[in-house]
Amino acid sequence: MAQLPEYAIIVAGGTGARMQHDLPKQFIEVAGKPILMHTIERFYKYNPAIRLIVVLPQEQLTTWRELCRKHNFKLFHMTVAGGTTRFGSVKNGLGAVMGDGLIAVHDGVRPFVEVETIQAAYVAATKYGSAVVAVSPKDSIRELTEEGSRAVPRTKYKLVQTPQVFQASILRKAYEQPEQEYFTDDASVVESIGESITLVEGSYRNIKITTPEDLILAESFASGN
Template sequence: SNIEIFDTVDEVKVTAIVLAAGKGSRMHSDIPKQFMTLGDYPVLYYSLKAFQDSPVDDIILVTGEDYVEYCRNDIVDRYNITKVRKIVTGGAERYDSVHNGLIAADGAKYVLIHDGARPCITQKIITDSIDAVKIYSACTVGVPVKDTIKIVDEDQMGVDTPDRSRLWQVQTPQSFNRELLLTCYDGLAHDKCQVITDDTMIVERYSSVRTKVIMGAYENLKITTPEDLKIASNFLKKDVDTK
């Protein structure tokens, strides 16, 4: 169609929104996990550097009010992450932080929303996400679950065992047509009593668009509890043993 021809000719802006406004309560550390040291750098550096070296046009960094200056001076400027166009403050819930990032990402046709607590993101994950969002408008990376998953009741008694071959663990980046996701956030604003853990849930609930799930990587883990730092640090030691 004409629209497809137009899209391939016109430059479309792609913005990464990197989330670093969480408190990291499950890590039980003094500073939020995204600022803890991993190898030679803060956790947050790795994903910013990955987007810096990728085809995305620019980056919106979302962080807590108390960490804006630290992020600007000690990460963005210090490591020369020149694609960071704005640093904005987040909100109480992850979806509040995403919403602030989305508003700041004006001019973008597509957004890649990434957890700053996932340092092992690769260039392949980023380029595969960009390719997929241009086709599907909503896309997430994920991996097939390795363990059998059990649904339990309040007494931790087994209720059901879903078919493992249909279960994927969802990661980030989650990539969207920006206008689509903004419209879905309008729906969310009028319906605040839901438990929302990611943006694909928001698109499922407030639009008819289905999310494409593409292969991420088992290495693309989210730093959540202390042992995750050890695992990530091994992954970041550059394939020494696997080559």
């Protein structure tokens, strides 16, 4: 059986609000270059033939081109203007995928995803149609109730990360439906059309950089790579 072409839609729609920073978080430098460049490099390291689609807010596209020139960043990728929500942005990215294939959707500010994790997700999606990277919670979990809160067994829960990889036909069908409030990630969108979700073990290093504390961790991870 011929191997399906592999795509990655890297969604980078962030602002600098929670980061207390003027720059959008995907453009903040870690170890000398923007976070988004580190993320793109991880997917290229996994597969140099991967077809990369980077989704950015319309008003950030020019800044990104300038940053690529400044850093002499030559890894080929297509840029697409995002929507007003993550759902809209992924949908716009999907429009750039031609024909059949496997599509990963990944957060632009998760630059430390391991190549082995990316590979495991594509392999699982080939077999099962979907693959969602997740880790077990380290902390105790409490559920909020009308009376207050109660302890719940953390072994029954997983913390969801990206990439989330799907066969193209499944992801396209999922994104043809109207957006709903409970769509927090691609897995929830795909699950709502009756598809089952396969989990793949992630890594605690695969952090999503959203707050100033995350930047400290990011610099530490980057210097250790």
